[in-house]
Amino acid sequence: MLLNSLVVFAPSRAFDERSDIYYYRVIQSINNALAPHEVRLRTCALEENDSDANLFLARMNEAETEAAILLGIDDPHIHDLAADFAKPCVLINCRDEGMRLSSIAPDHRLIGQFAARYLFEMGHRAVMNVMCLRRYTMELRLVGIKEAWRARNLRFTDGRDLIGVANFSARETEEQVGEWLDAQAGKPLPTAFLVGGDYMAVGAVNALQKRGLRVPQDISVMSIDGFNLAAIQDVPLTAVHVPRDELGTEAVQLLQQRLIRPQAPSGSLLLNGTLAVRDSVRRIRPGSRRTAVEQQGLYDD
Structure with missing residues (x-):
């Protein structure tokens, strides 16, 4: 490569596998992509929003900082500062609304749409969605889910079809889903849960x-993640894998392109997810007898 040193700016939790395994593995993939080129990887913790601009400027102004990657940093002021530097910078899983920096991210909207469509194609119509919407990327997944509903002429109502969870933990999700189930008090239940992460899926199961309630005999469970847990309670988890290791690899390639052609147009590269079919989602065949927890008219007004 045409550089010797690279700085990755990311939220502090990204450097702790227990706090954010996804970002932690993305950073590992960046390091792996740089290793054959003997490029030194340095890191700096920044908040997602209201970032420390002075810290960012100090690190960027260091002589050994030849290029930068911003991972999950949403602060537009930091994006503007990065774009003003003569040093190449690429974003991962965030976007520059000023359209001056190139970025790479999972196609969250399409991933959400694909996951919901898969459940519909498996015969499910009554689907409860369990999501943590702490970031716009998760909101994009929900947008995609709603698009899949509209394509099936189904009306999505947040108060009825969505359980919001404050974080991605199994404990929080178990509490929220448990409270929702208890509140149904004999009402018809969905045939499937679409959950926004593997640890959240643990809580739902x-x-x-x-x-x-058995999974998948009574209620199916599908995750949007799929890397962290192949099985929950001995139930192999069907999931849409969100791109992770590919982000680091492609970000390094994108950075290399910026080094070679600094005046080239900037843009966004969106990566598709991958379906992993296991055993936590069962098919409901047309005309087949419905399970005890699935009743006609679940979502009728």
Whole structure:
């Protein structure tokens, strides 16, 4: 490569595998992509929003900082500062609304749409969505999910079809899903849960099983993640894998292009997800007898 040193700016949790395994592995993939070129990787913690601009400027002004990657940093002021530097900078899983920096990210909207469509194609119509919407990327997944509903002439209502969770933890999700299940008090239940992360899927499955509901015999569970847990409670988890290792690899390639052609147009590269079919989603065949937890008219007004 045409550089010797690269700085990755990311939220502090990204450097702790227990706090954010996804970003942690993305940073590992950047390091792996740089290793054959003997490029030194340095890191600096910044908040997602209201970032420390002085810290960013100090690190960028260091002589050994030849290029930068911003991972999950949403602060537009930081984006503007990065774009003003003569040093190449690429964004991962965030976007420059000023359209001056190139970025790479999962196609969150399409991934959400694809996951919801898969459940519909498996015969499910009554689907409960469990999402953490702490960031716009998760909101994009929900936009895609709603698009899949509209394509099936189904009306999505947030108050009825969405359980919002404050974070991605199994415990929080189990509590929220459990409270929702208890509140149904004999009402018809969905045939499937679409959950926005593997650890969240753990919580959803725990809540279901503690109430005597089997996965997938009674209720199917699908995750949008799929890297962290291949199986939950001995149930192999069907999931849409969100690109992770590819982000680091392609970001390094994108950075190399910026080094070779600094005046080239900037743009966004969106990566597709990958379906991993396992055993947590069962097919509901047209005309087949419905399960005890699935009743006609679940979402009718």
